[in-house]
Amino acid sequence: MIAVGTRIEETGTLVRDGGAFVLRREAGGRFHLELERVPVNEVEKRVRITGVVVADGLVSVDGVSPA
Numbered sequence: 001m002i003a004v005g006t007r008i009e010e011t012g013t014l015v016r017d018g019g020a021f022v023l024r025r026e027a028g029g030r031f032h033l034e035l036e037r038v039p040v041n042e043v044e045k046r047v048r049i050t051g052v053v054v055a056d057g058l059v060s061v062d063g064v065s066p067a
Contacts, residue, residue: 006053011067014039014047023049023059031059039064 002008012025014033021038023031034054039047042064051061 001056002053004053004055007051008053008059009048009050010059011046011048014042014045014049014064016043023047030057032057034058034060035064036061037064042066 010023010025010027010031012023015022015024017032021033021035021043023033025031031049033049033051046067048065048067049059049061050063051059054060
């Protein structure tokens with residue numbers, strides 16, 4: 001578990017999970033993502049996210065870019 005408040009930068013595949021978005025991490029595991037802007041062009045692609053852990057397995061995302 002990564003501590004709440006930790007700033008992270010992770011790469012993986014951005015996927016939809018119902019009405020939400022998830023990062024399938026290259027390091028293994030998944031992060032559920034809180035996004036202000038929906039990066040529809042990046043779905044099912046390899047991306048890099050930056051953000052802050054706000055709960056176990058949940059990241060408030062500052063940015064999404066192609067990796």
